[in-house]
Amino acid sequence: MSASTSGTSAPAAASRKSLKAFSEDVWKNKTAKINAELFTLTYGSIVSQLCTDYERDFTRVNNQLYSMGYNIGVRLIEDFLARTALPRCDSLAKTSEVISKCAFKVFLNVTPQIGNWSSNKDSFSIFLEENPLSDFVELPMDAARELWYSNIVCGVLKGALEMVQMDCDVWFVSDVLKGDQLTEVRVKLNRILKDEIPAGED
């Protein structure tokens, strides 16, 4: 019996520049484009409908957006992997790079900055300078206190990372819609989940 193996199946090598060029290529050639305004307005109508349904109980709206995002994330990751053919990341630094340069680029055509690393390198922040979800949005007074308008993004990240065996907490720290200086999403890695092995093998 003989076996053959391969290195990374994607052209994305370790260097920063090539991941960027690679994502650019995936976005240009392998992604169907839609009108961003249609997307923004669709998301707006979802949030507004949820606010009505939950009688402006914004904690519940946040939770609902998060769980909708989670359900999207667990499916979106497959789409992402099929398009990019990237292997698992060997460090959180690599993960953060793939998220900002590749995932956000491919799905939303933005490249947020990564920063604010914790000292033990288990959490980082994503700074969304442009956020296509919240274009045209101004929060009314009552919502500005509690509503995290783009909370679906946290759910998507949570779900997608979980599917590649990374158990993370993802939450909003600040949002320009609330009058903050920056829009900051925090990602904290709790643990790497173990791959399953068949029963009776351990």
Place this chain on the structure above:
Amino acid sequence: MAIYSFWIFDKHCNCIFDREWTLKSNHASGTINSKLNEDTAKLLYGMVFSLRSISQKLAGQGPHNEIRTIATGKYRAHVLCTASGLWFILLSDLKRENLSEVLRYLYGEIYIKTVVHNWLSPIDFAESEAEKRGRGTRKIRNRNFLQRVEEFLGPMIN
């Protein structure tokens, strides 16, 4: 040149799809999601699992080292492992050297479009703890999926 069978395993070590062709002359011959193939599926899983862990150990700290093909005296197994833990495996005769494009198409254009983008289909086929770790028996039964697999792989079986 011939393709003998096609298998999908999920991250719970379960076989979630199998298709085996028996007659070269007949695209429709053979079995789909057959109970009789359960043991074969387990053996195939074990073979890929072992060789995969060997190849990853031998790669050391370097870049990922995923198994691509395994050739025996009689057949060749082509393997695609995704970061999300899905395995796509095609068994072919020895003349087929590289089917990685075919596997990528099965994943990106067929599995994604008919299972992942289909919100009425589950993507996690284990519904409880008791169905994880290779003990589940649920299969992909989406009509569109089955049809597109037949259309795509049928012409390649002989």
